[in-house]
Amino acid sequence: MASKVLQKPKSFYDIYERNPGTDKKMPHYCPGCGHGNVHKFIAEALDDFEITDKTILISPVGCSVFAYYYFDTGNIQAAHGRAPAVATGIKRAYPESIVISYQGDGDLAAIGTAEILHAANRGENLTVFFINNAIYGMTGGQMAPTTLVGQRTTTTPTGRNSRNEGFPIKVAELISQLHAPVYVERVALFDNKHRARARMAVRKALKNQVENLGFSLVEILSACPSGWKMDPVDSLHWIRDVMLPQFPLGVYKDVTKEVEPYPIDHFNPTAKETKELLEINTEKGDKKLTRVTPRPGFENPEIKVAGFGGQGVLLLGAALAQAGLLEDYHVSWLPSYGPEMRGGTANCHVNIRDIEIGSPMVSNPTVLIALNRPSLEKFEEDVVKDGLIIYDTSLIDIDVKRKDVKILAIPATEIADKLGNTRTANMVTLAAYAAYTGLFSKEVLYETLKSAIKRKRLQEINRKAIDEGYEFGLKNH
């Protein structure tokens, strides 16, 4: 039954507490601004579809930057133009949520052109509301990509000249040419009939997402009386008389009746599938690898490995992560290096944990493996109290200054050199770390070698490196 009262939708906050100003009951928009209408249509639809509590609204940069003052939904404010990228991440992490990218024309059609095109092209199951007022409203009415030919703005005082500034970008037409989007419509807010049409478009675009149909975009021609320097009612006439001829209204694409709703798909491979992807095959070996218990204080390490490029820094980290995988830990490996393959500096962040890993970044390592002096100097202070610093004394001629950490000083390069290949110093160090902390058995490290070192002829020398390093680690703990 239709409601007998039309009033503020529940999806708005009752009081706009987040607004730091004194006025907590009135939005910040100028009199006659179209944002208010679109906000109201969205809020009403969220109420009606009962999706408020699972909706996440991405505010852009522009006048609607503060949309999170008003909507009682999840809210994130994105960097300029990046709302569709942020929305993509959220939707993929939380496929059951309803994610709205709310953007103006300066945001979406200028600095955010790449993000909107690719989100649309990927067919992300998102709803995009694109508010087009043909100028940069918030900054004072400068020319936007959508500014009409001949339109005077503060940066086109004699009118937009297409020879100099090009033509208005027609976003609805552009997006509708892509294969993936399911619904693209341009509507306008200037009279009752067209407001009703806009309201229905907003509802449809949200409904599409609720039904998992795919990417929807509604472009809304909307008045900016302040930026256009007009009376609010005159600005509505300007939409009708001046904007419409250059921005024709209509449904540019609607395949919602033809597409199948796609099932919500979490890419969540099992440990076994992950190992297969990384070509780590534990089934090959005869014996079952069982997880060993690390010595107290060395559980769940957050490791930073650092050195020169070419020392095998990244490989050392990757091998640690692979060894962790073999023991069914949650692992992450995040490399960070310059453009050169050898020389320069390289480091990587490794997590080996019992629980799921939130961030792969390791800013304050519990273990620092420093393979050269600059790395020790640079990262020593970052290590947590009671953490572990392992460093290669063959190459580092200074001592660790910290007194509140454990230290394992190993002449790894010398050991490797004696074995006949200095480049195995990384595996010597890895094995010393494993033995010192009790994190991995030697068998696991041997197994790791099979996937970490692809070249068969290097297997034997690296096995020896592991033997030497392991022995050193056991002797020195």
Next chain:
Amino acid sequence: MGNILDKPFVKVEPELCKGCGICIDACPVDVLKFSNNFTSKGYHYAYYIDEGCTGCGVCFYACPEPEAIVVFKKGYEYAGEEVG
């Protein structure tokens, strides 16, 4: 519940009105007018002339403000003096 509204009614909250005039432009039966009075922000607010509202609701959707306008349709049930 209490009473049943026998004729539609539109309520404009003066202090939440920014005086843009879009509801006045939108109203098909011309029952909204600008007040000669000001809000505390200096806007001439819109008001209902107390006669002739059909409850069509277009002013509610025309108004950009979330709660400046409330439209009560015929048959709305209300308790006490909430309306009128």
